[in-house]
Amino acid sequence: MHRLSEGTLAYDVDGAWAAQGTPCTELIQAWLEHPYFRQPPPKSTGRELFGWPYFEQCYRAAQQQGLSPVDLVATLTEFTAASIAHDYHTFLPALPETILVCGGGSQNPALMAGLQAHFPAIPVMPTDAVGVSAAFKEAIAFAVLGFWRWHQWPGNLPAVTGAAAAVVLGQLSYP
Numbered sequence: 001m002h003r004l005s006e007g008t009l010a011y012d013v014d015g016a017w018a019a020q021g022t023p024c025t026e027l028i029q030a031w032l033e034h035p036y037f038r039q040p041p042p043k044s045t046g047r048e049l050f051g052w053p054y055f056e057q058c059y060r061a062a063q064q065q066g067l068s069p070v071d072l073v074a075t076l077t078e079f080t081a082a083s084i085a086h087d088y089h090t091f092l093p094a095l096p097e098t099i100l101v102c103g104g105g106s107q108n109p110a111l112m113a114g115l116q117a118h119f120p121a122i123p124v125m126p127t128d129a130v131g132v133s134a135a136f137k138e139a140i141a142f143a144v145l146g147f148w149r150w151h152q153w154p155g156n157l158p159a160v161t162g163a164a165a166a167v168v169l170g171q172l173s174y175p
């Protein structure tokens with residue numbers, strides 16, 4: 001959004017840009033061919049794989065397709081929903097009864113509608129609906145890691161992170 005809005009927006013506020021655009025299914029299908037999406041769980045990724053260089057590739061592909069900025073945001077938003085649906089359908093033994101979404105994406109109506117479209121028979125809702133603020137995702141994760149540290153339980157997954165061994169994470173500091 002920063003690039004497409006010429007620095008005025010950090011994210012698609014209320015999914016407004018995505019709601020105005022039309023997703024390009026051809027690009028979404030091509031992007032879902034990335035090897036990461038065939039890798040079975042447990043897995044994790046972030047900006048090291050899907051960061052700025054990846055966005056630049058997507059941006060060039062969107063330009064070749066003649067997509068407007070709102071169409072690109074709609075395409076990226078639907079790509080996010082489609083990648084989640086792909087992993088659920090590919091790797092889960094059965095679909096869940098409810099899908100709970102946390103973090104900033106839970107506040108994006110276009111993303112939530114996209115997820116609901118992929119799972120029409122399953123309620124898709126933010127964690128707020130069950131009493132856990134979607135805004136507290138990181139705080140809850142750090143509380144869990146702190147609890148594990150207190151109990152001397154490993155807090156990493158070597159199969160996911162590539163670490164040599166499972167280790168207790170963090171340090172307790174007393175006043």
